[in-house]
Amino acid sequence: MIDKIKGHIADVESFNAKTKDEIEAFRIKYLGKKGILNEYFAEFRNVPNEEKKAFGQAINELKTAAQDKVTALKEELENSQEEKGVYGDLSRPGEPVEIGSRHPISIVKNQITEIFSNIGFNVSEGPEMEDDWHNFTALNLPEYHPARDMQDTFFIQTDPDILLRTHTSSVQVRYMEENKPPIRTISPGRVFRNEAISARSHCIFHQVEGLYIDKDVSFADMKQTILYFTKQLFGKSKIRLRPSYFPFTEPSAEVDVYWGLETETDYRITKGTGWLEIMGCGMVDPNVLRNCNIDPQEYSGFAFGMGIERIAMLLYQIEDIRMFYENDIRFLEQFKSAL
Numbered sequence: 001m002i003d004k005i006k007g008h009i010a011d012v013e014s015f016n017a018k019t020k021d022e023i024e025a026f027r028i029k030y031l032g033k034k035g036i037l038n039e040y041f042a043e044f045r046n047v048p049n050e051e052k053k054a055f056g057q058a059i060n061e062l063k064t065a066a067q068d069k070v071t072a073l074k075e076e077l078e079n080s081q082e083e084k085g086v087y088g089d090l091s092r093p094g095e096p097v098e099i100g101s102r103h104p105i106s107i108v109k110n111q112i113t114e115i116f117s118n119i120g121f122n123v124s125e126g127p128e129m130e131d132d133w134h135n136f137t138a139l140n141l142p143e144y145h146p147a148r149d150m151q152d153t154f155f156i157q158t159d160p161d162i163l164l165r166t167h168t169s170s171v172q173v174r175y176m177e178e179n180k181p182p183i184r185t186i187s188p189g190r191v192f193r194n195e196a197i198s199a200r201s202h203c204i205f206h207q208v209e210g211l212y213i214d215k216d217v218s219f220a221d222m223k224q225t226i227l228y229f230t231k232q233l234f235g236k237s238k239i240r241l242r243p244s245y246f247p248f249t250e251p252s253a254e255v256d257v258y259w260g261l262e263t264e265t266d267y268r269i270t271k272g273t274g275w276l277e278i279m280g281c282g283m284v285d286p287n288v289l290r291n292c293n294i295d296p297q298e299y300s301g302f303a304f305g306m307g308i309e310r311i312a313m314l315l316y317q318i319e320d321i322r323m324f325y326e327n328d329i330r331f332l333e334q335f336k337s338a339l
């Protein structure tokens with residue numbers, strides 16, 4: 001009898017199964033109510049006393065072997081199913097791939113660049129750390145000129161000649177030095193001014209400046225170019241030019257766009273006037289042309305400059321300039337749909 005049980009144990013240990021049903025059949029065969037083990041347990045009564053101990057041990061051994069086998073086989077089956085599960089249900093919904101968003105400053109910069117490139121302007125760039133010549137002197141702002149105070153400058157401590165550019169007009173100087181007219185270029189970039197940070201102004205911001213130089217360029221050309229731009233960007237077709245002052249342009253003007261007074265917001269942002277100031281502009285001062293080796297007798301041109309933050313705030317109704325630099329994901333995510 002004991003040998004028979006040993007035979008069962010060997011069978012159990014060498015048993016293998018691939019499916020749930022096979023494992024279940026095995027379990028019932030050995031461990032079920034009418035299974036082999038219960039038969040032996042029932043038999044126990046009839047075993048002579050002196051054999052009881054050995055017999056008992058043998059059936060317990062068989063029971064453990066059968067239980068261990070069932071557990072092991074089930075585990076094996078589950079693991080192999082998990083592996084299959086990588087491609088498991090091909091009809092289930094795909095995992096969404098999160099798309100990032102462009103920063104609003106980049107969006108608006110690209111829009112402005114596109115509008116001007118459609119009428120033949122190229123894009124020029126220059127260094128953020130500038131020398132005095134390109135940021136000031138060449139632009140008709142000699143040393144001790146009071147207009148230098150208009151733009152509180154960050155100097156590089158060890159060298160008063162080196163500074164963080166206060167406008168991208170410095171790029172225009174570089175462009176004029178290196179290229180002959182006709183010139184049509186816009187210069188987007190980051191600029192720096194030592195200003196107190198508030199909801200309206202920041203010490204780091206972005207500009208797009210434009211420059212057009214050719215024979216017989218007139219103030220009317222400038223006005224028409226700016227009008228084209230405001231129509232394209234804002235869909236607004238009324239502008240006005242107010243006299244202003246910049247050292248590098250003469251005459252100079254400030255451009256207002258007629259925003260309208262249709263909503264409460266319009267009233268608030270235009271202070272009830274309907275007009276919004278969007279950029280500075282003017283005819284390039286002959287001194288600037290001369291500083292850049294362009295003959296003012298032969299050529300004339302216009303320049304303009306605007307702050308990208310200001311325009312983005314208008315377009316997207318952003319109330320606080322600091323939002324642009326805080327990289328709050330909840331703010332940035334709102335620009336997902338814009339390109």
Ligand code: PHE
Pocket residue numbers: 166167168169209246249280281282303304305306
């Ligand atoms: N550079 C001026 C500024 O930073 C803007 C400007 C550019 C004005 C060109 C007139 C002409 O404020």
